[in-house]
Structures are given as C-alpha cells and as structure tokens.
Amino acid sequence: MSYQVLARKWRPKTFREMAGQNHVLKALVNALDHDRLHHAYLFTGTRGVGKTTIARILAKCLNCEVGVSSEPCGQCNACVAINEGRFVDLLEVDAASRTKVEDTREILDNVQYTPSQGRYKVYLIDEVHMLSSSSFNALLKTLEEPPAHVKFLLATTDPQKLPATILSRCLQFNLKNLTPERIVDYLKTVLEHEMVQYDESSLWLLGRAADGSMRDALSLTDQAIAFGSGKLGEADVRQMLGTIDHNSVYRLIEALAGSDGAALLAVVADLAEMGADFPGVISELLVVMHRLAVAQTVPDGLDNSLGDRAKIIDLASKLAAEDVQFYYQIALAGRRDMGFAPDPRAGLEMLLLRMLAFKPQGVIDGPRQTLARPVAAVAEAAAPVKKPQTLDAAADAPSNIVDDVVVSTAKSYDDVTAAAAVPSREDVSTPVESPKSSSNAMLNVQENTVAIAERELAVKQVAAPPPKVVTPPVVETVHVAAEKVDPVEKPVAVSELPQPPVASKPVFTHEKIPFTSLNNAVWREQFDAFQLPGMLGSVAGHCQIAALTASSVAFNIDAANAALLNDRHVERLGELLSEYFGAPLAITVNIGDVAYETPAAFKQRCLDERLVVAKHALRTDVLVNRIIEEFDGVLDEESVRLVD
Ligand SMILES: [Zn+2]
Known part of the structure; x- marks a missing residue:
C-alpha cells in the first residue's frame, strides 16, 4: 500500500475523533440528536482548523443509512461513499478555484431536485466568500426558500467578505485556532499509532510552526519524518523548519540577567556556527521577552503553549520587570534597524551589547x-x-x-x-x-x-x-x-x-x-512667613516696601495690581503685621512705581527658573539623551511640568 499522507489518513471521521472545536461540536451534536437542524451552516476560521472536516462528518450524520444522528455508523454505503469522496448527494464546491464559476451556478440552479441517493442533498461550499456575484444571487435565492431536502454547509476563512444577506441566513460557527498543546497531544497519538520515534521537543516545534492549523501540523510532520529518515529529532526538525534553538535564546537571556557580555558573544558565536538566521533570533528573543513579561505580571496567564513554562518562570525570576520591558523595546528597535547593520551578526551583537550597556539598573552607577x-x-x-x-x-x-x-x-x-x-x-x-x-x-x-x-x-x-x-x-x-x-x-x-x-x-x-530685619529682600523672599490670607495675600504679594520707620511701613503697589486693593486690605495688613512684629505699625499702601521685585514676581521667577533648571537637567541628562539617541526621540520641552 502506498504511503498515505498523515493529514489525509488522520482526518477525523467522527466528531469524537476531532481535536478541539468542542464548542462547535457540542452544538451540532445537540442539533442532530434532537432533530433541530438548520438548513444552512457557516463555518469560519483560519485554514486547516477543521471546517470542511466538520462539514463532511455532518454530511455523514445526515445521510447515514442507520439514521440521522451525531454518530454515523461509518459502515453503510452512504458513510463509506462520503469517506471516499464519491457520494453523489454531497456536492463539494471550492469557490476559491474560480474556474468553475458557471458550474457552481448550475449546481445551485439544480437545488430543487431531490437527492438521488441520500436523505439530504448537502452542498459544501468552501471559501464561499469567493463566489461570483451571480452565484451569490443563486445561493441567496435558495437560502431564502430552502427546499426541505437541502442542507448548505458553507466554509470561509474570511466571513467579512460575505454579504450580510447570506450571513443572516446561516447559523454561524467560529472555529478556533488549535493551540500548540492540542496539536502536540494529537501528534503524539498519531505518531504512537504510526510507530514513529520522536523527541517531544520536536513536536513542540512542529506544533508552533503549524500556527493553529492541524492540517499544517500533520503535513509538517510528514515532511519531518521524511527529513529525519523515519523519526523525529529536535535538531532535524529545527533545521527543517529553520527555527532558532530556544535554548540559545534562554542562554542569551541568562547572560543578560548576569550582565555577562562574554557569554552573550559566545552564544552569538554558537548561533553563527549553526548558521542561524539572526533576524530570526531577534524574533525569538521578542517571543521569549513577551512570555517573561507575562510570567512576571500575570503568572497564571502564562500558558505552556511552547512547552517552556517552567523555564520561563525560572528566567522571569532572574530579571527585573523593567529590564524585560527595556530589552523588548531594544529588540523591537533592533529588528527594525537590522537592515542598516553592516551584517546580521554584527546587528545582533550590537543589539545585545546595547541591552547590557543601557540596562536600567546599570545607569545608576554611571554618570x-x-x-x-x-x-x-x-x-x-x-x-x-x-x-x-x-x-x-x-x-x-x-x-x-x-x-x-x-x-x-x-x-x-x-x-x-x-x-x-x-x-x-x-x-x-x-x-x-x-x-x-x-x-x-x-x-x-x-x-x-x-x-x-x-x-x-x-x-x-x-x-x-x-x-x-x-x-x-x-x-x-x-x-x-x-x-x-x-x-x-x-x-x-x-x-x-x-x-x-x-x-x-x-x-x-x-x-x-x-x-529690624524687614527690608524688601526679606519681604520678597520670606513673604510666606507673614501668612497673609486669601485675597489680602495676593494683593500684598504685589507690594514692595517704599519707606520704613520704626513704627510704620509704606508700601507701593503698581497700578495694574491696585485694582484689587481696598481699604479693608490695608487695615487688615496693618493688624496682621503689627501682630506679627509685636508692635503697632502704621501701614500705608500707595499706588506707585514698583521697581524692586515683589513677592509675587519673585515666586513666579522661582517657578520659571525651576522649569528652566528642570528642562536643562533633562536636556543634559545622560540617560535621557541615550534614550533619545536610541529611539530616535525628541524631548518635548513644552511638556515639562513642575510637579508641586
Ligand atoms: Zn452510516
């Protein structure tokens, strides 16, 4: 018997054999077992997640000679014919292959004829969003008044492209991408049945490379078996997939955690020897940094989808959360700039050394x-x-x-x-x-x-x-x-x-x-000591001392600020200052020139100067400048605010 590819051989023939999509299967099983079938189903999801597999099983459920149920017998003529792809009342249309647009139209035009062999005429239209508009019209017409003997099973990777008129007439099921864990589980079952030797780590590589698609996972496994001469080893699979050894990435992170530049370069040298794809290393670094951040922030949120949960948790404990964020940022920028590096290896080395050089905690010791x-x-x-x-x-x-x-x-x-x-x-x-x-x-x-x-x-x-x-x-x-x-x-x-x-x-x-100490300098700078309340404080803040005697103070206030001044202010100022100095003082306030800096002007100047100082400090700050340089940034000085 010729070799049958795994994806085909292991295509599930019953709902029970399916890996994942339980939310969809449960609904379908209930509908079948309680005879509450809809006339049109739409299965959405990315490629290889089981849309057409489910549709074919559903076709068997509907046409099994034993009766409509969620568990077709698998033995009768209908079941066997469907398994072998030769059942006349299962009409499969791949709308993506547009060569047969007119045929599709014709098929749909014949919808009123009763099934020749089975109980139901089942139309399975894959990539339905790619139907021509005339085919859509024919489909819509049928969906509006579906004959009792017809079931439509539509599948698409792109439901957004379907007309709302179609969507509204279908029962829609969204199929999920399969997790690497589920794929690895399924691959184990398959390989044990097939008696193929494997490293578990190689299955994780395949599970991840499949990107949620069981069909791709099985195809890749086929390739890997061929590549590894009948068995699955991590090194072979890695080489086949062109993926980076995660252990190298972990070693890089260990070296970063230990601020060990020599170790970093040693890992890069190893990677170079293995002929690693350096931009790929950065991508892997980003993947691991992301997982580290999850582990540090929401440990329960860390799945084992890459089979590395324990390792990640261990590494996460060795790094500060801000370091992880910082490294991630540097790696992102580094990946972007990789094209400008003299060569990829140099690009990676510089990126890693930059992480070390600018490590947040390291800066404290620096200038x-x-x-x-x-x-x-x-x-x-x-x-x-x-x-x-x-x-x-x-x-x-x-x-x-x-x-x-x-x-x-x-x-x-x-x-x-x-x-x-x-x-x-x-x-x-x-x-x-x-x-x-x-x-x-x-x-x-x-x-x-x-x-x-x-x-x-x-x-x-x-x-x-x-x-x-x-x-x-x-x-x-x-x-x-x-x-x-x-x-x-x-x-x-x-x-x-x-x-x-x-x-x-x-x-x-x-x-x-x-x-005896009172003078304009004291008035200006120690103004708060007098604790002049509210509006009086505001008005007095614009005053300066024009003349002093042992028992009187004459203030000047400029015309612009005099508008707020009234007699009560002057009287109250006299009371409060007399009280403060413990001697009766005659206070007068005249509108006049204010050449000397007033308390209010002084306060404003202090604030302005602090802002100048703050901006200058930011402009000349070593860390800020490194960040600006690193990320091609600009210091927005207008945004600098005093915090108190
Ligand atoms: Zn059957």
Whole structure:
C-alpha cells in the first residue's frame, strides 16, 4: 500500500475523533440528536482548523443509512461513499478555484431536485466568500426558500467578505485556532499509532510552526519524518523548519540577567556556527521577552503553549520587570534597524551589547546629571567671569544647594569685619542679606538700624567662614547706605550666567523675623512667613516696601495690581503685621512705581527658573539623551511640568 499522507489518513471521521472545536461540536451534536437542524451552516476560521472536516462528518450524520444522528455508523454505503469522496448527494464546491464559476451556478440552479441517493442533498461550499456575484444571487435565492431536502454547509476563512444577506441566513460557527498543546497531544497519538520515534521537543516545534492549523501540523510532520529518515529529532526538525534553538535564546537571556557580555558573544558565536538566521533570533528573543513579561505580571496567564513554562518562570525570576520591558523595546528597535547593520551578526551583537550597556539598573552607577549642585561649585564656576561672589550660602549647605549665587557688596572679608566693628551710617559695605536669604540681588540698604543688624549677621558668618568657600569673596559692587529704601537694579537673572541654571526659591522661616530685619529682600523672599490670607495675600504679594520707620511701613503697589486693593486690605495688613512684629505699625499702601521685585514676581521667577533648571537637567541628562539617541526621540520641552 502506498504511503498515505498523515493529514489525509488522520482526518477525523467522527466528531469524537476531532481535536478541539468542542464548542462547535457540542452544538451540532445537540442539533442532530434532537432533530433541530438548520438548513444552512457557516463555518469560519483560519485554514486547516477543521471546517470542511466538520462539514463532511455532518454530511455523514445526515445521510447515514442507520439514521440521522451525531454518530454515523461509518459502515453503510452512504458513510463509506462520503469517506471516499464519491457520494453523489454531497456536492463539494471550492469557490476559491474560480474556474468553475458557471458550474457552481448550475449546481445551485439544480437545488430543487431531490437527492438521488441520500436523505439530504448537502452542498459544501468552501471559501464561499469567493463566489461570483451571480452565484451569490443563486445561493441567496435558495437560502431564502430552502427546499426541505437541502442542507448548505458553507466554509470561509474570511466571513467579512460575505454579504450580510447570506450571513443572516446561516447559523454561524467560529472555529478556533488549535493551540500548540492540542496539536502536540494529537501528534503524539498519531505518531504512537504510526510507530514513529520522536523527541517531544520536536513536536513542540512542529506544533508552533503549524500556527493553529492541524492540517499544517500533520503535513509538517510528514515532511519531518521524511527529513529525519523515519523519526523525529529536535535538531532535524529545527533545521527543517529553520527555527532558532530556544535554548540559545534562554542562554542569551541568562547572560543578560548576569550582565555577562562574554557569554552573550559566545552564544552569538554558537548561533553563527549553526548558521542561524539572526533576524530570526531577534524574533525569538521578542517571543521569549513577551512570555517573561507575562510570567512576571500575570503568572497564571502564562500558558505552556511552547512547552517552556517552567523555564520561563525560572528566567522571569532572574530579571527585573523593567529590564524585560527595556530589552523588548531594544529588540523591537533592533529588528527594525537590522537592515542598516553592516551584517546580521554584527546587528545582533550590537543589539545585545546595547541591552547590557543601557540596562536600567546599570545607569545608576554611571554618570548622572543631578538637579542639585553644591553652591561652592557654582560659586567657583562663576569666578572666572568676574561676577559677584558669594559670601554666604555655603554656610547652610546642603539645604541651600540649589540656590543661586549670592551677590555680595562687601569689599572684602576685612572690610566687612572692620565695618562691623565700627558701625556707622556712612558704612560702605554690608553683606547683602541674611544668611537664610538666597537672593542674587545687590544690597538694598536699609535704615541704619537695619543695616547694623545685617552687619551683625554678616560678622557672625565671617567669624566662622564656611569651609566650602575656597577663595575669599571679591568686592564687585559697593552700595551706599541710605535713609530710605531705594529701588535698586533688578536682580541678575541666574539664567544669564554662563553656567547650568539653578533655581531661586522662597524661604519659609519658622523663626520670627525681627522688625529690624524687614527690608524688601526679606519681604520678597520670606513673604510666606507673614501668612497673609486669601485675597489680602495676593494683593500684598504685589507690594514692595517704599519707606520704613520704626513704627510704620509704606508700601507701593503698581497700578495694574491696585485694582484689587481696598481699604479693608490695608487695615487688615496693618493688624496682621503689627501682630506679627509685636508692635503697632502704621501701614500705608500707595499706588506707585514698583521697581524692586515683589513677592509675587519673585515666586513666579522661582517657578520659571525651576522649569528652566528642570528642562536643562533633562536636556543634559545622560540617560535621557541615550534614550533619545536610541529611539530616535525628541524631548518635548513644552511638556515639562513642575510637579508641586
Ligand atoms: Zn452510516
């Protein structure tokens, strides 16, 4: 007897022999056993999943001489004739072979004639969506008024292409792709019957290559038996299918988990020796990465469809979830770029080394751009450009480390000290601000008392110079003390300095600010300390100090913001400030020039600067730049937001 191909020999002859599609079989068995048959069935699903096999079994069920049932006898003339493909009342039409379009039409035109041999005339139309429009019309006409002796069994891989008029007249069954597990099970049964030796791993390869189709699985098995001279070995099957040894992929992943570059290259060398298809290796890597991610995220969702569940779970425990995601992304990009690589092997090697080089955890050890910069470093960086230098700030590092360069008006250490020792109204040098403040503004000299207070603070600082300040401060600007508060130049914007931007920030002090310390710098930067509520806070935020006496503060507010101001605000401001400083204060607010930066403007500038700093940090961040380079990305700076 000549060799009969497995797909044909093992084509199921009863519903019971079918592998899978239980949801369809159950419905059909019920209909047959309870005599509730529809006149038209539509079986959909990809190729080789059993559409025509089911239809042929159904034809037997309907025409078995023993009677209509879900279990045809298989022995009677009808059953045998159908099995052998020569039953006259089973009219099989393959609509895909369009050579016989007119025949199809003719066949359908003869639908009214009673069956010559069987109980039912069964029309099995495969790939029905490919019928010509005239054939569709003939079919539709019949489906609208089906003769009692006719059954239509339609099959298609593409039900979307069927006219709705046809679809609505059929009972539709969707056949599922067969899982590799089911295919492997079935292959085992077949091979044991056929007494063919096999490695189970070779069956998994075949099961996967069949892509859901039992017919393909059996055809491939036939080929593999021939290829392996009568037996199925994994190496042979792999070679036949041109698939990559999964063990190589697992070894690659092990090497990645162990950050072992040498091992990675060794596996690639092995693959090269085996003549592996390198783009195929990347695809396999992607398949395994996907399974690893499933194993890590939804362990129960991991099937054993590739026969590798245990291995995957083991590997999943060795890798961080973000690494898996990262590797997947790199492999995707690498597969896309494979065509640009000098050769496929180099492409794969670079891809693997890239995974290693950019491994998320690895970056932490690498160079990194941080937002915070030590003040001393900032001050040093500023020195060569002859900008005013810091006198303080480093004193309370690291809390002030992101603060700006503080500009001093002191001529030198000695000057400050001398001036402090002999306080006088004409004193020419005073440190800018209290040590807590972090302004980059030039000194705004206050009334004598205020100036003295500030000098005292400065002296304290000078007495214990911060170790981080290496070079003594250099005098750059001198400001003369004045009776009144003079608006001075706007603060030097940090962003104008030729160095990485650093952001200003308001200081909220829990220590009580003495009235003698009050000046525009304090007002501006420690404004929150006064805890002015609601609308009063908003309005006062636009005010600056125009004049100070021991018992009064005159504020200025610009016209634009004065609209919100009313007498009640002024009154309440007086009450709250008197309460804060513990002394009755006469407060006035006049509409006038506001040359000095107000608390509100300062706050806004702080925010703007922080945004500048954040953008700069992102622009210069090593990791961000690597990601941009790697994925051909663009940093959308407009999307950068401050989070608090
Ligand atoms: Zn029979």
